Every structure is written in structure tokens, then in C-alpha cells.
Amino acid sequence: MVQLLNEIDTYTIILLLMLAAMLTLLIFSMLPRKAEQQEKPSIKTLIRCVDGHEVERDFSKGDYVGKKVECPQCGKEATIIAIYSKQALQPRKP
Ligand SMILES: [Zn+2]
Numbered sequence: 221m222v223q224l225l226n227e228i229d230t231y232t233i234i235l236l237l238m239l240a241a242m243l244t245l246l247i248f249s250m251l252p253r254k255a256e257q258q259e260k261p262s263i264k265t266l267i268r269c270v271d272g273h274e275v276e277r278d279f280s281k282g283d284y285v286g287k288k289v290e291c292p293q294c295g296k297e298a299t300i301i302a303i304y305s306k307q308a309l310q311p312r313k314p
Pocket of ligand 1: 273
């Protein structure tokens with residue numbers, strides 16, 4: 221009789237542990253993913269060189285469309301033609 225009770229206790233504990241594990245997994249899956257939230261869109265500046273090619277570089281303070289800059293590739297005169305944010309492709313949240 222005592223042995224049977226002990227067995228029931230063991231199974232009960234195992235069941236409770238499994239339930240706790242499932243609840244933990246459920247809670248973690250419902251938490252917002254911090255890594256995705258902290259991902260910032262990077263701002264890019266598109267430059268057109270007098271040579272005709274276009275160069276994309278990271279936005280730097282003071283950039284504006286129409287600004288005359290030095291081409292980062294060949295050093296010739298270039299003009300900023302676009303500034304935009306570029307988000308890394310990621311699956312949409314449900
Ligand atoms: Zn150039």
C-alpha cells in the first residue's frame with residue numbers, strides 16, 4: 221500500500237513537472253522577441269557620380285538630397301539623389 225502511494229506521488233510529480241515545463245514554454249513563446257524589436261532600420265544615402273554610377277553609403281549627419289559630395293568610389297563630384305531607410309528583411313509578426 222505504501223509502495224503504491226509512492227508510485228502515485230512519483231507520477232503526480234512527473235505530471236506536474238511536465239505541466240510546468242509546458243506552461244514555461246507557452247509563456248516564453250508569448251513574450252515579445254527583444255532581438256527583433258531592437259533591430260533598427262539603417263538609413264542609406266544614394267549618391268550619383270558625374271561618371272554616371274550610383275553609390276549607396278550609410279547616411280551621415282548633414283546629408284540631404286541635392287547636396288554636392290565627393291564620390292566615395294572615385295573621388296569625383298557627385299550628388300545625393302536619395303535618402304531612405306532600409307530594413308532588414310524579416311518575417312512578419314503574427
Ligand atoms: Zn564616382
